[in-house]
Every structure is written in C-alpha cells, then in structure tokens.
Amino acid sequence: MYRLYDYLSSGNSYKVRLLLSLLGISYERIDVDIIDGQTRTAAFLARNPNGRIPTLELEDGTHLWESNAILHYLAEATPFLPAHRLDRARVLQWMFFEQYSHEPYIAVLRFWHMHGPMDKQRQAQIEQKREGGNAALAVMQQHLQSHDWFVGRRMTIADIALYAYTHVAGDGGFDLGNYPAIEQWLARVAAQPGYVPITAGTD
Ligand SMILES: N[C@@H](CCC(=O)N[C@@H](CS)C(=O)NCC(=O)O)C(=O)O
Numbered sequence: 001m002y003r004l005y006d007y008l009s010s011g012n013s014y015k016v017r018l019l020l021s022l023l024g025i026s027y028e029r030i031d032v033d034i035i036d037g038q039t040r041t042a043a044f045l046a047r048n049p050n051g052r053i054p055t056l057e058l059e060d061g062t063h064l065w066e067s068n069a070i071l072h073y074l075a076e077a078t079p080f081l082p083a084h085r086l087d088r089a090r091v092l093q094w095m096f097f098e099q100y101s102h103e104p105y106i107a108v109l110r111f112w113h114m115h116g117p118m119d120k121q122r123q124a125q126i127e128q129k130r131e132g133g134n135a136a137l138a139v140m141q142q143h144l145q146s147h148d149w150f151v152g153r154r155m156t157i158a159d160i161a162l163y164a165y166t167h168v169a170g171d172g173g174f175d176l177g178n179y180p181a182i183e184q185w186l187a188r189v190a191a192q193p194g195y196v197p198i199t200a201g202t203d
Helices: 011-022 043-046 067-075 085-115 118-145 159-165 180-190
Strands: 002-006 026-031 054-055 064-065
Touching: 002 064, 011 067, 011 085, 026 064, 026 085, 043 054, 054 067, 054 180, 067 085, 067 159, 085 159, 118 159, 118 180, 159 180
Parallel strands: 002 026
Antiparallel strands: 002 054, 054 064
8 A cells, every 4th residue: 555654734745645536546644744844854864865745655665755756656547647648748847837837936935824934034035936926827827718627638647736736825825816717727626526625634
C-alpha cells in the first residue's frame, strides 16, 4: 500500500490525495507537522532530502517527492494522463506553469495569511505576489473561456495540479469572482466522482 507523508491544509499534498481518491486507490496517510519542523528531521530528510511534503512511499519502500512528479507517476496508464504525445506534453506544460507562475504567488500568499507572521519582509512582497497570482489566474481564465479542461476533453492531472491552490486562492486574498470561467471550471472539478475536499484525509 502507498504511504503518503502529508499535511492536510497543503495544496501540494492535496493534489496527491485528490488523485488517489479519484482513482479509488487506498493509502496510508502520515501526518507531518510542517509548522513544527517535522519535515526537517533526520528521519524525514532520509525520505526526502529536500525536506518537504508531499512525499510518497511506494510499495517497494522507495520514495518519490515533488507533487507533480507524484501525480505523473500515479496517473500513468489512467485516463488522467493522455496517451497522445502532444497532449502529454501539454499536461506537463500546465504543470510546469503551475509550479513556476502560479504556486509561488497564490500558495505563498495563502500560507502567509494562514500561518503568519506577516512581518515587514513579507509585507514588502505582498503586492508583487498579488500581481503574479492575478497574472496566472488571467492566463487560466483566458484558456478556460474556450475550453472545459486544460488539456483535451476530460479532466487530467493538469487540472488537478492547478485546482489545488486555485480553489482556495481566496484564503490568500484573491477574488475569484473576477474570473468566472475559472469558477465554472472549479465547479466541474468538484462534481467529478471520487472528489474529496482539501481537508479530507483517509483517517
Ligand atoms: N514543489 C514542491 C513544493 C512542496 C512544498 O513546498 N511543500 C511544503 C508544504 S506545501 C512543505 O513541505 N513545507 C515544509 C518545509 O519547507 O519544511 C511540490 O510540488 O511538492
């Protein structure tokens, strides 16, 4: 059975929980308190030298980390990863976009709002984070005005990667009311059989 090193409010971890649930795969969830530094212990660093969740322990005891790499691994040979070469590359395109142009703004602002402290150094970066996040949301809005999904005609791991922090962007002060096509896409994702909310683990 897979073992997921996890933290419930983490969107990166939620990507993995959501795909496992959509695929109907059961797993063991190990809670790692990222606020308490549990990702930086020697025992955890032996599993992931980068000291972050999500980290997935495979059935042979080896570990895989980086949320989007884990999604790619789990989605192999399922409808969540297209077979066609260009579609697969487009899935990666949106997943790289998520990590470089979306998550560093939207997830980081959410984390600062939720966990503080909002010190002077963070205050100085808020506007730049807000601009970056809104730029990413505008790119998504533009795509979703003429497409139901990010790649092809069904939900893929590109949608899961982008859904995780977009649906809770309001926690970081973003107004999704400015992005109606995104709101409609969020509802499509939430209507999928097997969908679980971000706060739902297996325990
Ligand atoms: N690029 C990584 C980011 C992972 C990440 O930033 N994880 C955070 C929680 S969302 C974490 O483990 N933070 C604890 C720490 O840095 O010690 C991924 O997509 O998995």
